Amino acid sequence: LARPTVSAGAAANWRRSRVWRAPTPVGSAKPTDSRQLGPDEACSTDTCDAGHDRHTVTIPGVYGSHVAYFLPDLPLGGVERVTLRLADAVAQAGAVVDLVVASNRGDLATRIPASVARVDLGCQRVATSIPRLIRYLREARPHVLVAAKDHAIGAALIATAFSGRRIPVVAMFHGLPECTSTKGASWVGRHILPRVLRHLLPRAAEVVAVSEGVRGSVADAFRLPLEKIIVAPMPALSDDNLSGKETSAAVDVDPRSRGLLPPVVLTVARLAPEENLDVLLEAFGLVRSRRNAQLVIVGDGPLRKHLTAKAEILAIANDVSFVGSVDDVRPYLDAATLFVLTSGHEGLPLALLEALDAGLPVIATDTTGPREILSADLGTLVAVDDVTGLVDAIVAGIDQPVSPPPESAAKVLAPYRHQNASSRHIELVSRYTCQQAHRTPPTVTLAVVCHQRPDELEVALASAAEDGWDEIAVLDMASAPPLARRPAVRWSRFDTNVGCAAGRNHLVSRTSSDVVFFLDDDAVLPQPVAARIRAQFALRPRLGALAVRIVRTDGTTASHEYPFRGRARGGDHQRACAYFVGCAAALRREAFEEVGGFDERYFYSTEELDLSFALSRRGWELWYDPGVVVEHRPSARGRATDADVVGWRIRNRVLLVRRHMPLPFAAVHLVAWTLRTGLEA
Numbered sequence: 001l002a003r004p005t006v007s008a009g010a011a012a013n014w015r016r017s018r019v020w021r022a023p024t025p026v027g028s029a030k031p032t033d034s035r036q037l038g039p040d041e042a043c044s045t046d047t048c049d050a051g052h053d054r055h056t057v058t059i060p061g062v063y064g065s066h067v068a069y070f071l072p073d074l075p076l077g078g079v080e081r082v083t084l085r086l087a088d089a090v091a092q093a094g095a096v097v098d099l100v101v102a103s104n105r106g107d108l109a110t111r112i113p114a115s116v117a118r119v120d121l122g123c124q125r126v127a128t129s130i131p132r133l134i135r136y137l138r139e140a141r142p143h144v145l146v147a148a149k150d151h152a153i154g155a156a157l158i159a160t161a162f163s164g165r166r167i168p169v170v171a172m173f174h175g176l177p178e179c180t181s182t183k184g185a186s187w188v189g190r191h192i193l194p195r196v197l198r199h200l201l202p203r204a205a206e207v208v209a210v211s212e213g214v215r216g217s218v219a220d221a222f223r224l225p226l227e228k229i230i231v232a233p234m235p236a237l238s239d240d241n242l243s244g245k246e247t248s249a250a251v252d253v254d255p256r257s258r259g260l261l262p263p264v265v266l267t268v269a270r271l272a273p274e275e276n277l278d279v280l281l282e283a284f285g286l287v288r289s290r291r292n293a294q295l296v297i298v299g300d301g302p303l304r305k306h307l308t309a310k311a312e313i314l315a316i317a318n319d320v321s322f323v324g325s326v327d328d329v330r331p332y333l334d335a336a337t338l339f340v341l342t343s344g345h346e347g348l349p350l351a352l353l354e355a356l357d358a359g360l361p362v363i364a365t366d367t368t369g370p371r372e373i374l375s376a377d378l379g380t381l382v383a384v385d386d387v388t389g390l391v392d393a394i395v396a397g398i399d400q401p402v403s404p405p406p407e408s409a410a411k412v413l414a415p416y417r418h419q420n421a422s423s424r425h426i427e428l429v430s431r432y433t434c435q436q437a438h439r440t441p442p443t444v445t446l447a448v449v450c451h452q453r454p455d456e457l458e459v460a461l462a463s464a465a466e467d468g469w470d471e472i473a474v475l476d477m478a479s480a481p482p483l484a485r486r487p488a489v490r491w492s493r494f495d496t497n498v499g500c501a502a503g504r505n506h507l508v509s510r511t512s513s514d515v516v517f518f519l520d521d522d523a524v525l526p527q528p529v530a531a532r533i534r535a536q537f538a539l540r541p542r543l544g545a546l547a548v549r550i551v552r553t554d555g556t557t558a559s560h561e562y563p564f565r566g567r568a569r570g571g572d573h574q575r576a577c578a579y580f581v582g583c584a585a586a587l588r589r590e591a592f593e594e595v596g597g598f599d600e601r602y603f604y605s606t607e608e609l610d611l612s613f614a615l616s617r618r619g620w621e622l623w624y625d626p627g628v629v630v631e632h633r634p635s636a637r638g639r640a641t642d643a644d645v646v647g648w649r650i651r652n653r654v655l656l657v658r659r660h661m662p663l664p665f666a667a668v669h670l671v672a673w674t675l676r677t678g679l680e681a
Helices: 008-016 078-092 127-140 150-162 187-203 212-222 245-250 277-288 304-313 330-335 350-357 368-373 387-399 406-416 418-430 454-464 500-510 530-539 589-594 607-617 642-660 663-680
Strands: 066-071 096-101 117-120 144-148 169-173 206-209 229-231 264-268 294-298 320-324 338-341 362-365 380-382 444-450 471-477 490-494 515-519 543-551 584-588 621-632
Touching: 066 078, 066 127, 066 150, 078 096, 078 144, 078 350, 078 418, 078 530, 096 127, 096 530, 096 621, 117 621, 127 150, 144 150, 150 169, 150 187, 187 212, 206 212, 212 229, 212 368, 264 277, 264 330, 264 350, 277 294, 277 304, 277 387, 294 330, 304 320, 330 350, 338 350, 338 387, 350 362, 350 368, 350 406, 362 387, 380 387, 406 418, 444 454, 444 500, 444 530, 454 471, 471 500, 490 500, 500 515, 500 589, 515 530, 515 589, 530 543, 530 584, 530 621, 543 589, 543 607, 584 589, 584 621, 607 621, 607 642, 642 663
Parallel strands: 066 096, 066 144, 096 117, 144 169, 169 206, 206 229, 264 294, 264 338, 294 320, 338 362, 362 380, 444 471, 444 515, 471 490, 543 621
Antiparallel strands: 515 584, 543 584
């Protein structure tokens, strides 16, 4: 199809909306009207720097922005869990959030929040994912990229440098740099990566450490001035104060922990060299000779077989339980008498914070993170690799367990509560997002046209019932018998089947929302989508149509339901597209009315292509977002005969090319389309 023309004014506006400007720190402002907006300010001119219309309602933070997070993979680790919490908090604040991973492997791959779209680059190593990350940055155009872990930070800085876009990178260090570890770090991580990051980190928009100890280690390892690094605690703990053993009855304890009897010594760690679990087993062997106790190790890793064998050698295998990775460590904290952390290299241990929150007596090695958290009345510090000191501390903790004072613990843990830490992170990210704090959230209507599919309609509406739509509208298109009306649904009925295009035009005329999300009556929503649709249309003022990811029941996408050539593959991410698919799509009312809606001459099929080209000609943007997922369950009921479908498709194709193509191109296209359709048939 011929490329539709775009006016010079629309093209200039499109370019302006994607120019990144140097951010203004919070609390300061430029002397011009393009300064950063405060939380209670509105734009002083008719349009802001990005070309957005002025509104009177103020929304602080990252609303209407696009934020991407980059991780190597998704194991059940502290950094990954915290990153998912931060990404979800930013998404809940109204931003469009992508989680980009070099590889989709890991236990957390199936636990990503529904508000966050995953982009799997499909690479085994972070270094080999850089070309695909560059492509993502060029096409998705996020306002800011947040990277965690040393390798991912280096890859993010390299990718942004070659992407051709000025995308600020926020480098987040959740723990000590890998090069400072004497155990478990690779040769590349100890020798090559530090040299690379010393040159790249000054290019980062922000370098963030989760604690003062991590801040100092990052400054020393990469030769950065301390003022370049800011401290922002991570959301390690929930806002509900669950401290105290009285809450354990309300928790569904894992069956493997139900047989545990006090005294129980608990540790939560990855079974890796840097955690020094050999030292813990040796110490517990000596403790076991003096006291009746059990050791529970929660976590998994490459050293599991080695540690299991060592427990056999020390003759304590019957007293040591290797639990493995768990979703919720709280039941084990409630069942424990004492918590022990033996890491030789620790920045800010998440497990230590959770143990303090549970009110457990704590013993930890004297390293950067525990030293910063624990005071004299919160826990006991022992030297790294000091078996004798660890044995004495465990025996003392078993004989006279002393829980940390609640007041002191609450003061130390307050910065790590979800609300406090997430708010600090949102404030940080908002410095580098497109400033749209003055935009009003668009209202969204769910619109469904149904013909002879009452059961499928019930399933579709049930899947969308709790998604926070401003309005739900249904058109009963000559179903016999008439469909049963549902409460809280704007209901219409036609006694004659006038076609999908005319039916959808009617639904738009019957509603008043800013955005209309059309859904086929044989499709369902496997996850909430309304919030992300709102964020996309708030993010892109010239967005006319949002194409979504349409999957079948087996999770695959058919080629005719994918708005690009071929099939959806790994690394599928949001980007500009030429058209949307009729099964499900969101349309801006202003754009829809400007082009006159669907052409009702298209009784069946092709009306979405016609509308797509009409929107493009008027300068409206079409965007594809695989984070909005719709499951299509094709139903045989209510469908026309094959002969009728073929006739409509041929007629509609001729009408389409006559309307949007010059005559020579139209003839060539019709011949090619006829040959392709015949081969597919």
